Amino acid sequence: MSLELKEEAKELKVLYVEDERDTREQIAQILIIFFKEVIVAENGLDALEKYKNNQNIDLVMTDLTMPRMTGMDMIKNIQKIDHKQHIIVLTAHNSSENLMETIDLQLDGFLLKPLKMERLIELLLKVTKTINLEKNNLKR
Amino acid sequence: MYTLNYKYKNNKFLIEWLKLHNFALKKECLVQFFSGTPNQEFMQNLATTLTTALPNAHILGVTTDGEIMDGGVSANETVISVSIFEKSTIHSVNVEYKTNSFDMGETIASELYKTDIKAMILFTTGLSINGEDFMGGVRKVSTDKCIVAGGLAGDNGEFKNTFLVHQGKVLTNGTIGVALCGEELNVKNSYQFGWEAVGLPMTITKSKGNRVYEIDNVSVNDIYIKYFGDDIAELLPKVGVEIPLIVNRNGIKTARASIFQFDDGSLLYAGNVVEGESVSFGVGSPELILKDSEDIYIRFKKDCNPDTIFIYSCMARRRLLGSKSIMELTSMSKKSTISGFFTYGEFFSDKNNNYLFNETMTILAMSESGFQSDIEIVEDKFTLSKDHDNRLIYALTHMTNVVAQEWQERLDREIAKNKDQERASFQKNKLAQMGEMISMIAHQWRQPLNAISATGINLSLLSSMEMLDDKKVQESSEFIQSQTQKMSKTIDTFMNFVKPVKDSKGFKLAHTIDAILQIMGSQLVNHNITVSTNISNHDISMVGYEDLLEQVIINLLANSRDAFEDIEKADKFISIEIIMEKDIPIIILEDNAGGIPKEIEEKIFNPYFTTKEQGKGTGIGLYMSLDIMKKSFGGDLKYSATKDGSRFEIICGEL
Numbered sequence: 188m189s190l191e192l193k194e195e196a197k198e199l200k201v202l203y204v205e206d207e208r209d210t211r212e213q214i215a216q217i218l219i220i221f222f223k224e225v226i227v228a229e230n231g232l233d234a235l236e237k238y239k240n241n242q243n244i245d246l247v248m249t250d251l252t253m254p255r256m257t258g259m260d261m262i263k264n265i266q267k268i269d270h271k272q273h274i275i276v277l278t279a280h281n282s283s284e285n286l287m288e289t290i291d292l293q294l295d296g297f298l299l300k301p302l303k304m305e306r307l308i309e310l311l312l313k314v315t316k317t318i319n320l321e322k323n324n325l326k327r
Numbered sequence: 328m329y330t331l332n333y334k335y336k337n338n339k340f341l342i343e344w345l346k347l348h349n350f351a352l353k354k355e356c357l358v359q360f361f362s363g364t365p366n367q368e369f370m371q372n373l374a375t376t377l378t379t380a381l382p383n384a385h386i387l388g389v390t391t392d393g394e395i396m397d398g399g400v401s402a403n404e405t406v407i408s409v410s411i412f413e414k415s416t417i418h419s420v421n422v423e424y425k426t427n428s429f430d431m432g433e434t435i436a437s438e439l440y441k442t443d444i445k446a447m448i449l450f451t452t453g454l455s456i457n458g459e460d461f462m463g464g465v466r467k468v469s470t471d472k473c474i475v476a477g478g479l480a481g482d483n484g485e486f487k488n489t490f491l492v493h494q495g496k497v498l499t500n501g502t503i504g505v506a507l508c509g510e511e512l513n514v515k516n517s518y519q520f521g522w523e524a525v526g527l528p529m530t531i532t533k534s535k536g537n538r539v540y541e542i543d544n545v546s547v548n549d550i551y552i553k554y555f556g557d558d559i560a561e562l563l564p565k566v567g568v569e570i571p572l573i574v575n576r577n578g579i580k581t582a583r584a585s586i587f588q589f590d591d592g593s594l595l596y597a598g599n600v601v602e603g604e605s606v607s608f609g610v611g612s613p614e615l616i617l618k619d620s621e622d623i624y625i626r627f628k629k630d631c632n633p634d635t636i637f638i639y640s641c642m643a644r645r646r647l648l649g650s651k652s653i654m655e656l657t658s659m660s661k662k663s664t665i666s667g668f669f670t671y672g673e674f675f676s677d678k679n680n681n682y683l684f685n686e687t688m689t690i691l692a693m694s695e696s697g698f699q700s701d702i703e704i705v706e707d708k709f710t711l712s713k714d715h716d717n718r719l720i721y722a723l724t725h726m727t728n729v730v731a732q733e734w735q736e737r738l739d740r741e742i743a744k745n746k747d748q749e750r751a752s753f754q755k756n757k758l759a760q761m762g763e764m765i766s767m768i769a770h771q772w773r774q775p776l777n778a779i780s781a782t783g784i785n786l787s788l789l790s791s792m793e794m795l796d797d798k799k800v801q802e803s804s805e806f807i808q809s810q811t812q813k814m815s816k817t818i819d820t821f822m823n824f825v826k827p828v829k830d831s832k833g834f835k836l837a838h839t840i841d842a843i844l845q846i847m848g849s850q851l852v853n854h855n856i857t858v859s860t861n862i863s864n865h866d867i868s869m870v871g872y873e874d875l876l877e878q879v880i881i882n883l884l885a886n887s888r889d890a891f892e893d894i895e896k897a898d899k900f901i902s903i904e905i906i907m908e909k910d911i912p913i914i915i916l917e918d919n920a921g922g923i924p925k926e927i928e929e930k931i932f933n934p935y936f937t938t939k940e941q942g943k944g945t946g947i948g949l950y951m952s953l954d955i956m957k958k959s960f961g962g963d964l965k966y967s968a969t970k971d972g973s974r975f976e977i978i979c980g981e982l
Contacts, residue, residue: 189788206852207774209810213781220788252853279773300773301780304787 188308189221195315196221202241203227204234204249204258205277214277214302218248221311231256235264244272245318246295251278262292273318275310277302328412328512328695330635330664332396335360335405338376345380348409355412356384357419357505359448359637360492361668363403365390365482367490367497373405374492384409385419387503388492389450392481392642393669400645400669403483408666410635414695415445415509421493423501428457431502432464439506440468446514446691448637449477449504453489453671454586457537458683459598461502462674466681474516475681476691477504478639478670479597484565484646486586489671511695515633518675519688522582524573524607525724526554527731534602537583540593542606548592554608564588564595568643571686572600573609577679582609582686584643586671597672598683609686610724633692638667640688645669663692752934752947759948760878763885764821770850771817775810782806820845834873836905836912836979837865843880851901854888861904867912869979875959876979879952883916883975886948890920890973911962912979919972931966956980 201222205211206229218225226241228234230253238244247265251258258276265272274292279300295317296310333344350356358377362370370388377386394406420438424431431451439447447469451461458479469475480489491498507514529550533541542550551560551570559566567585574583583606587595600606673684782803789795820842840860851858869876884901891899896919904915923931934950949964956962962980966973 189791193792207777209778209806210774210781213778213785213806217781217785217788220785220792220794254852254855254857257855279777300777302777302784303780304784307784308788 188305188312192308192312192315193221195312195319196223198223199245199315199318200224200226200241200243201246201248202234202238202244204229204231204247204253204261206230206250206253210300217307230254231258231261231264234261238265238268246273246275246314248275248277250300251276262294266292273314275314328410328415328634328693330408330410330666332664332666333407333409334396334401335362335373335407338372341376341407342380345409350384350409350411351381353411354383355415355417356381357410357412357417357507358384358386358407359410359666360386360388360405360407361391361394361666362388362405363391363394363401363483364405365485365488365490367488367499370490370492371497374495374497377407378495385417385505386492386494387419387448387450387505388490389480389503389668390453390482390488390490391668392483392671393645395638395640395665395667395669397665402645406666406668408637408664412507412509412512412695414511415507417505417507419493419503419505421491421496421498421501421503423498424452424456428460429464431456432461433467434464435502435504436465436468439504440473441506441508443508443510444473444506445509445512446474446476446507446516446693447504448507448691449475449502449674450491451477451479451502452491452498452500453480453482454486455500456502457599458672458674459537462676462681462683465674466676469676469681471676471678473676474514474691475674475676476516476637476639476689477674478668478689479672481642481669481671484568484642486564507693509695512693513633513695514691514693516675516692517690518673518684519690520580520582520684520686522571522573522580522609522686523724523728524580525610525727525731526608527735528605528607531600531602531604531606534600537596537599538589538593539596539600540591546592547594548588567594567596568641568685569647571609571643572596572606574600574604574606576682579682581682581684582641584641584672584685597685633663634694634696635692636663636665636667637691638665638688639670639673639691640667641673641684641686642669642671643686644688749934753951756947756951760881763881764846767846767850768817768821770853771846772814774849775814779807779810817846831870831872833868833870835866835868836914837862837867839873839877839880840903840905840914843877843884847881847884851884851888854891854899856888856891856899856901859900859902861902863904863906867905867907869912869960871960871979875955876977879955879964879977880914880916882948882952883977887916887918887920887973890918894921896920914977914979915974916977917969917972917974919969921971922968922973923966925968928966928968932964 199222201218203215203218203225205214211227215225215227226237228237232255234249235256238247249258249261262274274294275296275298276294277298277300295314298307298310331348333341335341345351358381360373362373370390374386374388393400393402394404396406420435422431422435422438435449436447449465451458456479465475480491482489491501491503493503529543531539531542532544539547541547545553548560548563551563555570564585564587571582571584573580583596583598583600585594586597589595673687673689675682675684675689786795786800786803789799840862844858848858887901899919901916901918906913906915931949932953934947953964956964956977960980963978965976965978
């Protein structure tokens with residue numbers, strides 16, 4: 188499955204947002220195995236800036252609780268720019284309240300930290316396939 | 328030895344009486360005269376008459392509040408008591424008051440002391456001497472080697488002038504005394520108190536030496552008004568003898584009678600009343616008041632037969648007992664010669680200490696032929712008086728004490744209940760704090776857990792895709808180890824926090840703040856709260872229970888964090904500052920979380936007051952924090968509002 192993901196994600200650009208340095212570095216190292224380009228940001232504000240400065244970000248993966256600007260606020264801002272932006276949330280907060288809000292925002296998925304490998308690959312595969320499908324449709 | 332008593336009528340008769348008994352020829356002759364005429368001229372005249380008639384005698388005179396002679400009690404008369412010693416030696420001195428009562432006591436005792444001394448009889452003037460201090464000074468010399476007896480001079484309850492006579496000299500402020508020495512001399516002392524505490528115990532809240540200003544935080548004059556009414560309080564200081572304060576000295580219940588009232592209402596007592604000590608008002612016990620006249624309640628044991636008995640008894644006993652005060656003496660006088668006087672304070676000693684008594688009858692019995700048994704007081708069975716008034720006094724005293732005791736018990740129960748409640752609340756708060764801690768740990772642990780799990784995924788993926796090299800394995804392994812170290816350190820810090828009260832020791836405040844931020848920091852960051860510290864000097868330290876201070880700080884930080892939850896704010900901050908003010912360390916915590924509404928500012932330190940939603944706050948955090956700062960650090964905790972938040976000053980008390 189991971190080989191399949193490598194194939195799907197090899198042309199894609201991901202923005203990964205996480206305030207905690209060690210987690211950020213480790214997860215970024217996983218993403219770099221699959222994606223063409225991984226942009227990292229430390230908080231919502233930082234991410235929003237990088238999102239605006241970088242063209243064609245295919246996927247945003249973000250934590251929710253962060254200083255300066257929360258993940259939720261950042262997502263709302265990004266969706267104002269591009270309401271079709273593919274977004275995956277990674278969080279330790281598994282409260283139903285958070286889940287409901289993600290459903291309202293029509294996100295692509297929800298990953299609980301600490302991550303489980305299968306679930307991560309599975310979701311990334313599903314989302315990257317959708318992204319590629321959309322891209323191909325757009326080309327035709 | 329023998330003693331003869333004479334009631335003074337005039338000089339002529341006195342000289343005839345002295346001649347009749349050949350006192351001038353006696354070698355060791357002690358003359359004590361007890362005079363109810365507190366007049367300097369009279370005292371001087373009598374002193375001159377006696378010294379002329381008996382040039383070799385030791386002459387001691389004292390003014391009184393009543394005289395005792397054989398079976399009788401008198402007032403405004405003069406009793407002359409002459410004791411002739413055959414096998415003993417005596418000598419006498421006088422000392423003028425100079426610096427203080429203690430020094431005066433030490434001086435006279437030093438001048439009287441001899442290696443074969445058996446007893447010293449001391450008299451002091453009655454109004455400006457601190458009898459308790461005086462007896463303290465005497466004790467320095469007398470220790471437990473000799474009996475000390477005597478008392479403070481009186482002036483018929485006028486509290487104006489008291490006088491002493493030694494040989495031909497009249498003293499208006501000082502002390503006189505006689506030492507009784509000799510191997511053959513046998514001296515015993517005893518006392519009869521019989522006053523009973525009535526009402527609830529009170530605390531002396533302001534006093535200096537023997538001057539009392541406040542009892543139970545109320546002026547001493549108002550305390551008498553409160554319990555006895557204006558009319559009785561008007562009669563102070565005189566009435567203070569009839570309603571003395573009962574204090575405890577070395578386990579001996581003794582009384583303190585007032586002897587002077589200052590313009591500010593404060594009262595001077597005949598002995599010290601120590602700030603902080605517990606006192607009660609005293610009344611003559613029912614037994615004392617209500618004895619039927621046939622009952623005689625002080626007796627010597629059968630085979631005890633002293634030659635001479637001197638009685639130094641409190642003025643209040645004469646006033647309270649009236650004719651009955653004779654009764655307590657008659658049984659003794661059958662076998663022995665008795666003389667003495669009613670004093671403004673009695674001197675007594677036992678093997679433990681010297682005492683100043685009030686309201687007490689002290690007895691000094693002596694013999695040169697030897698009397699084997701100790702003086703023993705035999706208490707007769709109490710019988711209720713047939714006198715109607717006495718019965719009523721008895722009934723009311725009894726009722727007052729029962730009611731007081733009932734209320735005390737009720738109060739004790741309430742206090743115990745409150746203590747239980749407080750303990751339960753503190754326990755609840757401790758549990759709430761533990762909950763806080765655990766959630767902080769959870770926060771602290773999530774990050775390394777996330778990082779480790781991501782590392783694992785990374786390794787697994789690289790391996791399955793045959794991209795894993797040794798360098799990567801090494802790096803990952805080191806990373807995992809460093810993360811687990813981090814987690815372990817969090818546990819250590821946490822364990823340190825929850826450990827039951829550590830020793831009281833010196834600690835640096837900067838370290839305390841560091842440790843707290845290690846635990847709480849990431850949680851605050853997660854709430855988008857920026858924490859800044861401003862520590863002017865990292866060596867500022869204090870002594871005490873560090874964990875208690877930690878509790879206070881964590882409590883305040885958690886309150887700030889919770890306050891931020893209720894408001895929308897982009898720039899949330901908490902600042903922590905440590906400063907020194909007049910050698911006192913102060914920790915200042917400030918936030919911009921909106922502050923506390925003005926109308927509830929006053930209540931925030933009350934127990935069980937909370938603004939937090941049901942189930943979240945115990946309402947005891949700030950109350951407990953203030954309590955900790957006051958009781959454990961001698962400090963304080965102060966709140967003030969800032970422009971858009973709160974400011975708490977944790978004042979750490981004296982270094």
